[in-house]
Amino acid sequence: MTGPGTISGVGLGPGDPELMSVKADRLLRNARHVAFFRKEGRTGQARKIIDGMLRPDVTEIAMEYPVTTEIPLTDPRYNELLSAFYDDSTARLRALSDAGEDVVVVSEGDPFFYGSFMHLYTRLRDVCPVRLVPAITGMAAAWTATGEPITWGDDVLTTLMGTLPEDDLVEHMRRSDALIVMKIGRNIDKIRGALRKAGRYDAAWLVEYASMPGQTVQKLSEAADKVTPYFSIIVVHGQGRRP
Structure with missing residues (x-):
């Protein structure tokens, strides 16, 4: 039986690919599944940073934010929509892990510094293997x-x-x-x-x-x-x- 795959939260640094860690570079170039956050209709800054680094047969997983600036932070719908989004994204990643697949989730800057991956991490850490790769902050x-x-x-x-x-x-x-x-x-x-x-x-x-x-x-x-x-x-x- 194949064990569960590992979800890696990989920090990409501030934007210059040359400021990425050696470990982040290695994980990305060997990854079969790479997930990233973006706004609907946008490429996403994290995806731009890693352009040209991924293997030809990679599966890309775009996680598109549901909330835009027309909803105030104080509106209860803001947290409700984001929570549902993170729950759905967690389910997608966990399904791959349960199937024995490793996934690299990329983040601008450092994953634990105001990053979206934090919300996935707290949902995933008790149900599948998760590792973090820190990075230079913006x-x-x-x-x-x-x-x-x-x-x-x-x-x-x-x-x-x-x-x-x-x-x-x-x-x-x-x-x-x-x-x-x-x-x-x-x-x-x-x-x-x-x-x-x-x-x-x-x-x-x-x-x-x-x-x-x-x-x-x-x-x-x-x-x-x-x-x-x-x-x-x-x-x-x-x-x-x-x-």
Whole structure:
């Protein structure tokens, strides 16, 4: 009897395929089944990163998100739809595992850092073999792109989601030495306002498409009122103790 197959959650890193781990590269090039998340009608960023790396006979499993931006995060339907989506995706992967097939599920960045694979992992870990392959995060690529260290000495680094209420953003921004702000998009005006209230606006950098084609790095104050793309991160460097 064939034992159950292993579901591998593989982090791809920030976007540049050359920043992928050796282990991730090996698993991908040998995988018979590769699953990835995407929006309906889109290729998906994770799939773009691995283009040209897969074996000719690979089976690709596209897991398409059911929720778009017209449903507020506070609407109960948002969680209901996402939960059903993750349950369905889990069932598809578990069926392959039960049949003895290994599956590689790819994630942008690191699978355990605000990644969709986390929701599959918690559903799968007690019912089939699961392994994780960590990766460089997008924020690491972003602060590297600025050419300045993100933390010094005893600096406290805080990672914030732009979806938080403005007052919460301000509180965290005031208390931390170094800042990373993610999920910017349509939250950019709120984030700008929070940075100004916290006295951090002039020190903020905007990095778009870190490590990817089209990467840009500029002071946030010089970005005017442009709409930032999905792959944008705001960086505020710590200025702590140093020799």
